[in-house]
Amino acid sequence: MAVLKVIEVLANSDKSWEDATKQxxxxxxxxxxxxxxxxxxxxxxxxxxxxxxxxxxxxxITFEVS
Structure with a gap:
């Protein structure tokens, strides 16, 4: 069984929303x-x-906790 955790992150970019997400x-x-x-x-x-x-x-962002 996998345990997942979610964190909230704010980011910005001067290019696009897609670039902000990638950052x-x-x-x-x-x-x-x-x-x-x-x-x-x-x-x-x-x-x-x-x-x-x-x-x-x-x-x-969702990640697996080991």
């Missing part, structure tokens, strides 16, 4: 092993002068 997983994987999935719970963006300047995601 969240990349950063979490430095200390969290056995990552199984990522769920994008929420996304938002900062706007300045009518242009998006920053993409933000709130993700839930």
């Amino acid at each position: 969240a997983v990349k950063h979490a994987s430095k200390t969290v092993k056995n990552i199984r999935s990522v769920y994008v719970q929420d996304h938002s963006a900062n706007v300045s002068n009518g242009e998006i300047t920053d993409f933000r995601v709130n993700v839930k």
Whole structure:
């Protein structure tokens, strides 16, 4: 039987929501092993002068606890 744990991570990118998600997983994987999935719970963006300047995601990362 596998035991799974979920953590919530906030990340941002100046490129896209997809890149912000990749950055969240990349950063979490430095200390969290056995990552199984990522769920994008929420996304938002900062706007300045009518242009998006920053993409933000709130993700839930699921990993197996050994």
